[in-house]
Amino acid sequence: CPIGTTKDEL
Amino acid sequence: MNVFRLAGDVSHLVAIIILLLKIWRSRSCAGISGKSQLLFALVFTTRYLDLFTVYISAYNTIMKVVFLALSYATVYLIYMRFRNTYDSENDSFRVEFLLVPVIGLSFLEHYAFTPMEVLWTFSIFLEAVAIMPQLFMITKTGEAESITTHYLFFLGLYRALYIANWVWRYHTEGFFDQIAVVSGVVQTIFYCDFFYLYVTKVVQGRSKMSLP
Secondary structure, X not given: OOOOXXXXXX | OOHHHHHHHHHXXXXXXXXXXXXXXXXXXXXXXXXXXXXXXXXXHHHHHHHOOOOOOHHHHHHHHHXXXXXXXXXXXXXXXXXHHOOOOOOOOOOHHHHHHHHHHHHHOOOOOOHHHHHHHHHHHHHHHOOHHHXXXXXXXXXXXXXXHHHHHHXXXXXXXXXXXXXXXXXXXXXXXXXXXXXXXXXXXHHHHHHHHHHHHHOOOOOEEEOO
């Protein structure tokens, strides 16, 4: 994902 | 959240619980690679550092804590509680051959050169190869108990469902996480050979999977 976005996947 | 992602997380959880229950009930970790389990504990530890920095959802936080706790419990059972049943002789995969390239790659390829991002990338790359000591052990001994193969099946299923989740997310949200997708596909490929053996041997009703 683009820089800065939160990583919602486990 | 979509159905593939949820099913993927559930099968990941099922895999971990199957392994933990197998060790607990049989009072033995014979045939289980402690090295793979240590690597998975390291994967969760380095990836879920964001538990302390960002809040995503209750689901996200709970699952992260559960995965961390279960992976540490598994390592504890193998190396402490039932260490006399641990087959270190056959768990002889050289972990440094995985760690060195993975550390190197995570410094070369990442979204941002910050400790959190590099550790996240490290965990993604490491997860892709963490099962190799376990697969190596099965190849070396030439067999695996069926419960161990069920564990591997659910772990592989989790990876395959995550790919379906990424295809879905790409089409619905335009979401594309290059690092996660590429290493996720590589990881899933490692399971293909095992999936074939699982379907041809275990599902057809044999208690143990022996290699040809």
